[in-house]
Amino acid sequence: xxxxxxxxxxxxxxxxHLRDQNISGNLVHLLCEIAEASKYVINAIRTGDLGVxxxxxxxxxxxxxxxVLSDRIIRKRLQHSGVVCNIASEEMExxxxxxxxxxxxxxxxxxxxxxxxxxxVNLAVGTIVGIYQGCDLLQTGRKMVGAVYILYGxxxxxxxxxxxxxxxxxxxxxxxxxxxxxQIRMQPSGDIYSxxxxxxxxxEGNERxxxxxxxxGSKLRYSGGFVPDINQxxxxxxxxxxxxxxxxSPNGKLRLLFELNPMAFLIEQxxxxxxxxxxxxxxxxxxxxxxxxxxxxxxxxxxxKAREFLNGGC
Ligand code: AHM
Ligand code: MG
Numbered sequence: 001x002x003x004x005x006x007x008x009x010x011x012x013x014x015x016x017h018l019r020d021q022n023i024s025g026n027l028v029h030l031l032c033e034i035a036e037a038s039k040y041v042i043n044a045i046r047t048g049d050l051g052v053x054x055x056x057x058x059x060x061x062x063x064x065x066x067x068v069l070s071d072r073i074i075r076k077r078l079q080h081s082g083v084v085c086n087i088a089s090e091e092m093e094x095x096x097x098x099x100x101x102x103x104x105x106x107x108x109x110x111x112x113x114x115x116x117x118x119x120x121v122n123l124a125v126g127t128i129v130g131i132y133q134g135c136d137l138l139q140t141g142r143k144m145v146g147a148v149y150i151l152y153g154x155x156x157x158x159x160x161x162x163x164x165x166x167x168x169x170x171x172x173x174x175x176x177x178x179x180x181x182x183q184i185r186m187q188p189s190g191d192i193y194s195x196x197x198x199x200x201x202x203x204e205g206n207e208r209x210x211x212x213x214x215x216x217g218s219k220l221r222y223s224g225g226f227v228p229d230i231n232q233x234x235x236x237x238x239x240x241x242x243x244x245x246x247x248x249s250p251n252g253k254l255r256l257l258f259e260l261n262p263m264a265f266l267i268e269q270x271x272x273x274x275x276x277x278x279x280x281x282x283x284x285x286x287x288x289x290x291x292x293x294x295x296x297x298x299x300x301x302x303x304x305k306a307r308e309f310l311n312g313g314c
Contacts (some may be wrong), residue, residue: 188301192219192221273298
């Protein structure tokens with residue numbers, strides 16, 4: 001029999017851990033609400049219809065696409081959390097203002113189910129969340145007070161930072177998140193690379209960076225899911241992920257608010273770096289909700305090398 005005092009660090013659950021972190025009760029509450037929402041998202045992924053929106057289930061009822069359903073699950077939690085004023089999601093065209101809480105303490109930008117096109121082939125997907133103080137969402141990522149991702153893989157893990165290092169929790173059989181890694185740190189450079197986009201559309205600088213990585217012995221590790229690909233780089237502590245500018249999309253594919261800023265926040269907190277090729281991702285001032293940017297993210301020295309190869313342009 002173990003009482004609370006007899007718990008090892010691997011039995012500490014998310015709420016208890018957050019309470020021990022000396023952060024505001026409201027932020028603890030918000031992070032726990034996000035974690036709760038993810039339990040419904042993983043349930044939807046595991047049991048939901050694989051069809052697209054508009055298809056019917058066994059009973060002839062219309063099904064929602066998983067990304068739409070995940071968006072609703074998370075938005076509802078945030079909306080009723082009592083601490084959020086503005087919500088932006090990759091699935092919504094405009095900011096959702098929480099009318100019951102116009103002076104709320106936080107605003108949240110999230111991608112409810114990144115990589116949703118991988119669900120039909122049963123590959124890992126994830127939720128990505130960035131948290132800002134106050135009601136302004138168009139701030140630099142540097143101003144975030146917290147970032148979280150949840151990876152729905154063979155296991156479900158939650159990685160978060162509130163600017164005090166990076167922690168990983170893993171869902172147990174009781175669907176509780178228990179602490180599995182603390183103060184995750186990245187090496188200065190690594191031997192994994194994860195390159196998004198079509199290679200024939202790379203610019204010369206990016207192509208030379210890829211050749212540099214291959215020559216130094218880096219292995220290609222790309223799943224096509226941003227969350228699992230970043231998780232691999234972060235947890236192994238080595239490597240670099242990129243989604244570069246392409247000849248027909250100079251801003252790449254991934255979105256600053258919903259995808260890049262939260263990941264850049266987490267990777268920087270672990271001692272890594274993230275750039276668009278010129279400046280840190282976290283220093284980009286967003287002009288619109290759906291702004292995209294190229295990204296090079298991972299070990300500090302590898303990201304710096306990317307910047308050298310791109311030399312201010314792509
Ligand atoms: P999504 O937001 O529509 O799911 O797209 C984002 C996904 C990322 O998970 C992944 O890094 C990228 O798109 C992969 O794109 P590509 O197939 O062009 O390499
Ligand atoms: Mg996405």
